[in-house]
Amino acid sequence: MFKSISINNFRAITNLAIDNFGQVNLLVGSNNCGKTNVLEALFLLIGATNPQLPLTINGLRGLSFIHREMWPTFFRNMDMSLRIEITGKIHGTDAEHMLVVQPKFEKQIESEPIEVGSDIQSLKIENSETLQAIPPNGLKLAYSNSEFPERNNVSEIFEKDNKVVTQGIKDTPFQGIFISPTQAFDWKARFAPAQRKKLVMEVVSLLQEIDPKIADLRLNEIGLLEADNGLSRLLPVNLMGGGIAKYLTVSLAMLEFQNGMVFIDEFENGLHHSAQKILWKAVFSWAQKLNVQVFATTHSLECIRAFSNSISSSLFEAEAKLYRIERKEEKFRAVELTKEVLAESLASKWEIR
């Protein structure tokens, strides 16, 4: 589980450090303060040199195209001369996990092939004059773990002949999944692990909180997830409303990524306020039982209240934190609220978003 993260020059964030993460963490803050950027940064770090992840997080933003214009979108102010550094520490260790993302230039492919195991600290950044002269055609991702300094891995993703090519070591030190409010969740792919672990009924019992008639879930022959809700035939879950979809998505993610991490952008999306507390209780319960670390964002006061109220009612014993990301021009900081301070803030009716 992550204890802390430090982010430099990623998306909107100049630099931001967050410490003392709990097992379940809710990020709040005004628009454009960088909440989702924090989730994306954590997600990139757990994937380390998985070169597909930058494309994945851009896809979640609706930037699914492959074009030279895409590569700068990861860098602060689209300035690729500023290398991205994401550093995380894990609870219980002093090890630093560091991901450095830099632009990859076509010219370098011919003259400077990346060597596996090369020292990431020595990867030099091209000067701005060079950047202007040679547009980047991809990204280089370099990952290091301070506990194993000899195992620095580098991968690349770039365009070649109008296709995306990846190469290098794909090191993914942690497991996790990103749930976006803008992209449909692949229930088909995620249902099988729950089925294998015999956890489908846990999902069903959660869905029953919204629709008590749901008795079972199953994949049909064409890979469509269907629910038995007492009708004469099974009903595709896609037709059952946003609440069911959200419950299903979060529960399948939590159940699959045991000992991993789940990132939920805009937790409240698709949920009636009464449904949010139920889902938070389930999240706390599974986080504890399955050792999942959760990072979520929200703008909603109802969601924050549900989060706070669910901590005690779910008998969650680990730490749950709320962080407000604050941005003042180009300066970022995170304000930490323990569950006790959060409860007191809500009781005081003092603004914490």
Next chain:
Amino acid sequence: MEGNLDPLLQPIEFNKILAVEGQDEENFFGALFRHIGILNIDIRQVGGKNQFPRKLPVLKVSTGFNNVTHLAVVRDRNSDNAFQSIVNILKRMDLTPPDEHGGFSSGKPKVGVFIMPGETIGGTMLEDLCLRTVREDDPAMKCVREFTSCISELENPPKNISKAKVQTFLAAQPEIVNSVGLGAEKNYWDFESSVLDELKQFLGNLR
């Protein structure tokens, strides 16, 4: 308040905050600030003197505290070491406390502490200060003196004589209110009294 914020949650609106015990103090200081021409102060009630240890840390993490330049804390003296009690809370919060009563620190934010009714006035609470602002020849004070004399003969007199006196004074006004804060809003206390000089000097740091 900004339109996108929930009206049930109170954002920190100004960069100067006064933390007080309760509604009575909020009303009193609101009226005093208006009288001395100090505007744009965010007054926050903590809900009683015992709540400072819980509520000051909450205030520090509230939205907008990062912009706060001055934090003033006012509480009643009562019987314990009130000034040191607040200083200890501030230290635990990693805020720089003032060196002495009535002063402000030079930290960010600057923090000041004032214990009612002040070092130069006898008594232990806001009520003592308010009553001292009233001239002895005020007709209503005769009622207060006589009432005080009367209750002194009771077998079980009121435990808080200061509050009893204030209530008597307020009850002797043309329009009765039942608290010092509301009394302040009715201009029943003399805000020009020199008794308030020490407090006004402290509050002047928020100008």
